[in-house]
Amino acid sequence: MSADNMTAIDALKARCGDMPVSEFRGDRRVVVAKDKLLDVMSLLKGERGFDLLVDVTCVDYLNYRDATSRFGLVYLLANTATNERLTVRVYLDEPDLTVASMVPLWAGANWLEREVFDMFGIQFDGHPDLRRILMPEEFVAFPLRKDYPLQGRGERHNFQRLTRSEA
Amino acid sequence: MSIAEPIAESSVARESDYVWTLNFGPQHPATHTTLRIVLKLDGERVIDAVPDIGYLHSGFEKTGEHLNYNQYVTITDRMNYISPVANGVAWHAAVEKLLDIEITPRCKYLRTIVAELARISDHLLCTGAMGLDTGAFTFFLYAFYQREVIYDIFETISGQRFHPSMTRVGGLAYDFTPLVIEKIRTFVKNFPQTLDDMERLLNRNRIFVDRTKGVGLLSKERATNMSATGPIARASGVTRDLRKDEPYLAYADFDFQVCCSKVGDCFARYYVRMAEMRESLKIVAQAIENIPAGPINVGIDERMTLPTKSQVYQTIEGTITHFELVMWNRGFVVPSEETYAAIEAPNGELGFYVVGDGSDVAYRARTRPPSFIHFSLFPELIRGHTLSDVVAVLGSLNIIAAELDR
Amino acid sequence: MHSNNPAPPENVVVTQLDALANWCRKNSLWPLPFATACCGIEFMATGASKYDIARFGAEAMRFSPRQADLLIVAGRVAMKMLPVLQRIWQQMHEPKWCISMGACASTGGVFDNYAVVQGIDRFIPVDIYIPGCPPRPEQVIQAVIDLQDKIQREGTIEGSEFEVASRQQKKRALQELPLYGRKTFVPSLAPSVPTP
Numbered sequence: 001m002s003a004d005n006m007t008a009i010d011a012l013k014a015r016c017g018d019m020p021v022s023e024f025r026g027d028r029r030v031v032v033a034k035d036k037l038l039d040v041m042s043l044l045k046g047e048r049g050f051d052l053l054v055d056v057t058c059v060d061y062l063n064y065r066d067a068t069s070r071f072g073l074v075y076l077l078a079n080t081a082t083n084e085r086l087t088v089r090v091y092l093d094e095p096d097l098t099v100a101s102m103v104p105l106w107a108g109a110n111w112l113e114r115e116v117f118d119m120f121g122i123q124f125d126g127h128p129d130l131r132r133i134l135m136p137e138e139f140v141a142f143p144l145r146k147d148y149p150l151q152g153r154g155e156r157h158n159f160q161r162l163t164r165s166e167a
Numbered sequence: 168m169s170i171a172e173p174i175a176e177s178s179v180a181r182e183s184d185y186v187w188t189l190n191f192g193p194q195h196p197a198t199h200t201t202l203r204i205v206l207k208l209d210g211e212r213v214i215d216a217v218p219d220i221g222y223l224h225s226g227f228e229k230t231g232e233h234l235n236y237n238q239y240v241t242i243t244d245r246m247n248y249i250s251p252v253a254n255g256v257a258w259h260a261a262v263e264k265l266l267d268i269e270i271t272p273r274c275k276y277l278r279t280i281v282a283e284l285a286r287i288s289d290h291l292l293c294t295g296a297m298g299l300d301t302g303a304f305t306f307f308l309y310a311f312y313q314r315e316v317i318y319d320i321f322e323t324i325s326g327q328r329f330h331p332s333m334t335r336v337g338g339l340a341y342d343f344t345p346l347v348i349e350k351i352r353t354f355v356k357n358f359p360q361t362l363d364d365m366e367r368l369l370n371r372n373r374i375f376v377d378r379t380k381g382v383g384l385l386s387k388e389r390a391t392n393m394s395a396t397g398p399i400a401r402a403s404g405v406t407r408d409l410r411k412d413e414p415y416l417a418y419a420d421f422d423f424q425v426c427c428s429k430v431g432d433c434f435a436r437y438y439v440r441m442a443e444m445r446e447s448l449k450i451v452a453q454a455i456e457n458i459p460a461g462p463i464n465v466g467i468d469e470r471m472t473l474p475t476k477s478q479v480y481q482t483i484e485g486t487i488t489h490f491e492l493v494m495w496n497r498g499f500v501v502p503s504e505e506t507y508a509a510i511e512a513p514n515g516e517l518g519f520y521v522v523g524d525g526s527d528v529a530y531r532a533r534t535r536p537p538s539f540i541h542f543s544l545f546p547e548l549i550r551g552h553t554l555s556d557v558v559a560v561l562g563s564l565n566i567i568a569a570e571l572d573r
Numbered sequence: 574m575h576s577n578n579p580a581p582p583e584n585v586v587v588t589q590l591d592a593l594a595n596w597c598r599k600n601s602l603w604p605l606p607f608a609t610a611c612c613g614i615e616f617m618a619t620g621a622s623k624y625d626i627a628r629f630g631a632e633a634m635r636f637s638p639r640q641a642d643l644l645i646v647a648g649r650v651a652m653k654m655l656p657v658l659q660r661i662w663q664q665m666h667e668p669k670w671c672i673s674m675g676a677c678a679s680t681g682g683v684f685d686n687y688a689v690v691q692g693i694d695r696f697i698p699v700d701i702y703i704p705g706c707p708p709r710p711e712q713v714i715q716a717v718i719d720l721q722d723k724i725q726r727e728g729t730i731e732g733s734e735f736e737v738a739s740r741q742q743k744k745r746a747l748q749e750l751p752l753y754g755r756k757t758f759v760p761s762l763a764p765s766v767p768t769p
Binding site (some may be wrong): 055059065111132 | 232509518
């Protein structure tokens, strides 16, 4: 399994230039630059057979020791035929938080990317319907960012109180 | 023409007076708790369905950044609340992978048993709710009675009917007493009879079969493209099951089969779940007779699990470990790295992406929620079917709102 | 309609009619299970065959607010869901009661964060609170019994008990049992001692 995986990453490096590869506890991770993301993903899906997009998520490295960029997007891929997994990372920094959408390749990325937009504010270029999914439409902040407090900024108290005499 | 056949696009009047909008939920008996679907209907035919979720968003992932690895298992239990222990098993699988701990054989067996009991509990509720929504109330009551037996087992182990919060980093909080093993043996003996009764009620029931056969078809390629996993993907022909493909815990020791179907409609999803319950029962029956003896927690040298009181008072290692874990400015030693681990939860692939930062509180605790991903399948499954098929399809997708919204 | 007097005249005919109406209403409560999360599953278990809530007259679960008289909020209420809950409460006809089931509905529970309302009683009036996460079915049944006692004690045939504060009485258990140790507490002494 690792030979195939190495070949996948070798094929990536051959096609798209060198990129940092690391391994931790059996997970293979590869860091991709933002502008090459769509090519890399098309290669992985088309030729290397990574047909299952397991997850799309984001980490806000604001308070992380030794962090180089603020946001790290994580794409977890799996190959259902050979059971290999691969983690693709893209680092983003403010102010340019836009990245290509994976919806043309994997339709399951639709809601996953909407959630990343809702929680972190990352814009996905080419997404058919990028709007908030979990928070109310009128919510302004991005809750999972590290500068948003756990208890919120009072939005949860901001409703009308009904008493017996009114209702 | 049977009612379940979807009609061709050209025969639907696009801007006719008959197109109307129906708001389904968020408070409705057939939505599995709080989710909302805005249906565009032509008479009774669904032209489009736009899901609107977030009505139970409770900030689970943000809470995970403020609770330590052992406290967070109380929150993960409340995610997929109909198979709560499976979430805890998945969370600690991810944390133990991050910390590179190998749990003891006995702990692996016990976690396997509770995870399979949770799977039976989940499938009972899913099929029971599907029966209830399509009108079979007796089926629902049979399923719930068996769930009470499983709750009784969990209560004997941990004191809580569900949300036992049983797993800890490096082990379990509660061991199995002989009474628990007795109760599980009784359950294994009596459950097949109930499964047979339940199957006799619905498998060849004309009404149920007509309501679910041919409804909500999902093809194999579309299932994988939409990231579906678990019984929903298996009912469409995808043979992926993490218990066999990437064996974790003690699954490699047991003899069981992966249940799949090629059809991909609601009836197939129901049938795959009923078959999976039998396979889970086989696993529990094999596991309960072969539990290895030994400790349930890893050794105290690892500085991860709380030692017993006799170890604390009588060995220096126990005292040191107790001090390291209990004093507020100490705790686990966690590498500043990120990892992902998944298990085959009853609903699909449930994984946690954990980012450690050296302290004993996770920096990011992301859940890969199967219900969220499966609900995005809903619009294409329901297009062209009638309003009454909405409940059948929704029931077969097993959407748990707490996992959907986190 | 509702009377504007502080306390309606208590003559024997009115009180007997009140008692009859209260008896009818308490024994045929039709719950609206506003089940959001895990407590909803425990509520379903309460209605199932082992802890049958039908013994107390409350098995007719009506999901339409126009047809129900007991709103049982079972589970956490997210910020996005609260306006829906308020609308459902407003749509219910009087006399109506509310049971807040579980820790999350009563106070926000384990979820003290930006998304969960810290107790529905901040926004709708609640009659009975059930602690627990989730409460056992026996606790839910006890809450229904307590509500039945409350209706019997305080109800009126015209539904004016909700207007008149003087009709609100302490729960029967609190009336009968002494509060151990609390009678001697004098708030003015030792102001730095935390309030019990």
